[in-house]
Amino acid sequence: MDQSKEQRILNSVSYNAVKGDPESVINCIDKYCSQYEWAMNVGDEKGTILDKVVEEADPSVALELGTYCGYSAIRIARLLKPNTRLLTIEFNPEFASIAKEIIEIAGLSEKVTILEGHSEDIIPQLKKKYEVETLDFVFLDHWKERYAPDTILLEECGLLRKGSILLADNIIYPGAPEFIKYIRSNKRFECTSYPSHLEYMKVEDAMEKAVKDPGAAAMLF
Ligand SMILES: O=C(c1ccccc1)c1ccc(O)c(O)c1[N+](=O)[O-]
Numbered sequence: 001m002d003q004s005k006e007q008r009i010l011n012s013v014s015y016n017a018v019k020g021d022p023e024s025v026i027n028c029i030d031k032y033c034s035q036y037e038w039a040m041n042v043g044d045e046k047g048t049i050l051d052k053v054v055e056e057a058d059p060s061v062a063l064e065l066g067t068y069c070g071y072s073a074i075r076i077a078r079l080l081k082p083n084t085r086l087l088t089i090e091f092n093p094e095f096a097s098i099a100k101e102i103i104e105i106a107g108l109s110e111k112v113t114i115l116e117g118h119s120e121d122i123i124p125q126l127k128k129k130y131e132v133e134t135l136d137f138v139f140l141d142h143w144k145e146r147y148a149p150d151t152i153l154l155e156e157c158g159l160l161r162k163g164s165i166l167l168a169d170n171i172i173y174p175g176a177p178e179f180i181k182y183i184r185s186n187k188r189f190e191c192t193s194y195p196s197h198l199e200y201m202k203v204e205d206a207m208e209k210a211v212k213d214p215g216a217a218a219m220l221f
């Protein structure tokens with residue numbers, strides 16, 4: 001049977017990337033997906049925005065919704081300090097399996113835990129089953145119509161604290177209008193838009209950062 005695009009991305013990383021070198025894996029995926037087959041990795045332009053927000057958040061516990069092949073998990077995990085962790089949720093078993101291998105090649109398996117299943121099922125388990133108190137950073141990059149309900153679910157489960165930072169991909173393309181309506185109308189979030197482009201394309205896109213109760217967090221220090 002023909003291999004999937006995601007398997008071909010893994011083949012390219014396995015053959016071309018330097019084992020244990022996250023930058024090499026990132027560059028290999030970007031080269032493959034810009035020169036051979038488009039894929040829905042966040043890419044280098046929006047990836048640079050992701051990097052800056054992760055550095056701002058400096059998370060002890062980070063959550064990603066939508067692992068795909070592990071590209072953004074590697075971008076996030078490579079910036080995490082010792083004794084910190086990234087949990088990433090993926091519902092597609094093939095994507096989860098490929099991401100596991102690619103994250104292993106990047107040498108980041110110790111920092112990244114892939115949770116296979118639907119976000120709405122896993123989020124309520126994070127506190128008890130995965131020993132999460134609160135989340136310092138959340139990257140939303142899964143089904144766009146899940147951004148808003150999963151943000152509400154994170155709040156209902158007590159997983160967001162004063163100063164928790166959310167970053168959402170694809171605000172323009174494919175778009176997440178329900179999320180934008182919810183988050184920008186919610187006075188407890190301070191929102192910032194970062195104009196960019198769809199990965200590997202000239203198509204307009206953007207990322208949205210939302211900080212929970214920023215003023216309250218600032219008052220603590
Ligand atoms: O929805 C798509 C999509 C739609 C149609 C075909 C391929 C992908 C998509 C496009 C760019 C993204 O950055 C992204 O995260 C997604 N996604 O599915 O989560």
Ligand SMILES: [Mg+2]
Nearest residue numbers: 042141169170
């Ligand atoms: Mg995306």
